[in-house]
Amino acid sequence: MKDLLIVDLQDATSIGINTIARQCNIFSSISEGIDKTSIVHFLKNHSDGVVIVDYTMVDLSEEYLIVLHARYPKACFILFSDSLVTDFIKRLVYFSTCFSFILKDSSRKEIESGLKDVSLMKQFICEKVTNQIAQADSDKHEAEPSLLTSTEREILRLMALGKSTKDIASIRFSSVYTVMTHRKNIFRKLSVNNVHEATKYAMRAGIVDPMEYYI
Structure with a gap:
C-alpha cells in the first residue's frame, strides 16, 4: 500500500x-x-x-x-x-x-x-x-489540414502503437520496403527524427487516442 x-x-x-x-x-x-x-x-x-x-x-x-x-x-x-x-x-x-x-x-x-x-x-x-x-x-484536426495522406496517417498510428515495420507491412499487406518509404516520408513531412517525436505529433493531431496508446 x-x-x-x-x-x-x-x-x-x-x-x-x-x-x-x-x-x-x-x-x-x-x-x-x-x-x-x-x-x-x-x-x-x-x-x-x-x-x-x-x-x-x-x-x-x-x-x-x-x-x-x-x-x-x-x-x-x-x-x-x-x-x-x-x-x-x-x-x-x-x-x-x-x-x-x-x-x-x-x-x-x-x-x-x-x-x-x-x-x-x-x-x-x-x-x-x-x-x-x-x-x-x-477542433485542431478540423482547423488544420493534415500534412499526411490517409495511408501515412494509418501507418503513423500503427507506429505510435508500437508496431514494427514488419508488423505494419503484414497488417497492410504491403512490402517492408513500401512501409519504410512511407516512414521516411512521414518523418520528412513532420520534420521529426524518430518514432517518439512522430508519436507526439500523432497524439496532438488526434491520430492516436491517448487511452489506446497507454493500454
Whole structure:
C-alpha cells in the first residue's frame, strides 16, 4: 500500500478527499501539506507515494512537476482543480503516465476510482478531462489540414502503437520496403527524427487516442 499526501488550501476539499481516501482503505498513511516544500519533504520519505494537489493553489508549474517526476520516478501525481488548461493537461498526459487528472466537481465514485487506479500505478483521467482533450484534438484536426495522406496517417498510428515495420507491412499487406518509404516520408513531412517525436505529433493531431496508446 502506498502513502498519500493531500495538498489543497481549501479546507472543505482537503477534508473531503481525506475522508474518501480513508474510506477506500487503500493507503498506508494519509497526510496533508500546504506548499511545494510539503511535497518535496513527503517524497523524500515516500519516494513511491501519491500526491494529490491543486496545482493552481500552490503555484506548481509544468516544469516543476516534470522535475519532481525526474527526481521521484516512482511517485504518482493527481492534479486536482476546479478547471484545468487543456494544453497543460495534454503535455503532462503525453509526458508520463504518472500524471492523472480529476476535477473538483467529479463525482465521489469517480474520485474513488481515480484514487484506486493511481494507488495501483495506473493513470486516471476523469471523464470531463477526457472529453476536454478529445474536443481540443477534434477542433485542431478540423482547423488544420493534415500534412499526411490517409495511408501515412494509418501507418503513423500503427507506429505510435508500437508496431514494427514488419508488423505494419503484414497488417497492410504491403512490402517492408513500401512501409519504410512511407516512414521516411512521414518523418520528412513532420520534420521529426524518430518514432517518439512522430508519436507526439500523432497524439496532438488526434491520430492516436491517448487511452489506446497507454493500454
